[in-house]
Amino acid sequence: MIHPTSIVSPDATIGENVEIGAYSIIGPHVTIGKGTWIGPHVVIDPFVTIGPGCKIFQFAAIGAIPQDLKFGGEKSWVKIGANVTIREFVTIHRGTEPGGSVTELGEHCFLMAYTHIAHDCHVGKMVVLANNTTLAGHITIGNFATVGGLVAIHQFVRVGDYAFVGGKSAVVKDVPPYVIAAGDRAVLHGLNRVGLKRHGFSDQTLSALKKTYRILFRYGLTLNEAISRIHAEVEMVPEVKNFIGFIKASSRGVTR
Known part of the structure; x- marks a missing residue:
């Protein structure tokens, strides 16, 4: 009508x-x-x-x-x-x-x-x-991402698949897939475990993503060092490959 x-x-x-x-x-x-x-x-x-x-x-x-x-x-x-x-x-x-x-x-x-x-x-x-x-x-927002209220995202930023951006955040760098980012200048707060479980991610995949996250953001390694270590220590499930690919493709820099 x-x-x-x-x-x-x-x-x-x-x-x-x-x-x-x-x-x-x-x-x-x-x-x-x-x-x-x-x-x-x-x-x-x-x-x-x-x-x-x-x-x-x-x-x-x-x-x-x-x-x-x-x-x-x-x-x-x-x-x-x-x-x-x-x-x-x-x-x-x-x-x-x-x-x-x-x-x-x-x-x-x-x-x-x-x-x-x-x-x-x-x-x-x-x-x-x-x-x-x-x-x-x-701006590019990946599949299944969630962005909270009152969030402002800077031009040319990418937000990865299944990422969660907390409310009232200012996002000026790329947010990797599968993570939580929040803050006045958004910083990472670990994997989006609740969201990933709700979407049916297996324990095997969650474990691989957790190891990948720690190597990339908690061990103080350069990007090349971190990627080499991930290849040596982590099962290369598709989600891990997506995670690494997103990081390598960043031109604005990655939220940490």
Whole structure:
């Protein structure tokens, strides 16, 4: 059902069984997947693709041009996966050409009220961003990560898979996968053991990750020394390989 007070561009593509609430505005070149529910007073600007089964609550604003002084009006997109929940007053901005022109969210994400996702961010699947989470431009959030309320993340930072960032943290360096980070300048607080257990990680994998974490961050080794020791002493399960690969690929430096 499309409410008669809403404004829907004739150039928008609306899937089956989509509901659009009162006074919402859907711009041109917008695609909305089947079964998506859009509440009242939502604004979806041009060049936005929304997957099926999403829920978008009142006063969310999706697809506005980026807050980037270098932006020259070029075509860019917001792409949102299936079954994403976007709560009140969330803002998501389009990409920029230097950043690949796309801001992207994976499936089954949950964005709580007042979350802001800036240009060129890439958010994985099953990610939870709590109230007032603020992502600057060019940020990557891995799959199954959780970010607490009132968190601010610096541009170009990466947060790894299954990581947990505690509330009211300022994150200025990469947060490795599988860990907890928190603090005014976020520091590591060990593995995200509760989260990993909830996601069904085996005791064998948890043990390997624990050894990897200690060698990387507790023994005072250089990165090369730590990686050599991990290869010699730790079972190289896929999660350990992912952990090491994330660290080696860091350009901003790693939260410790």
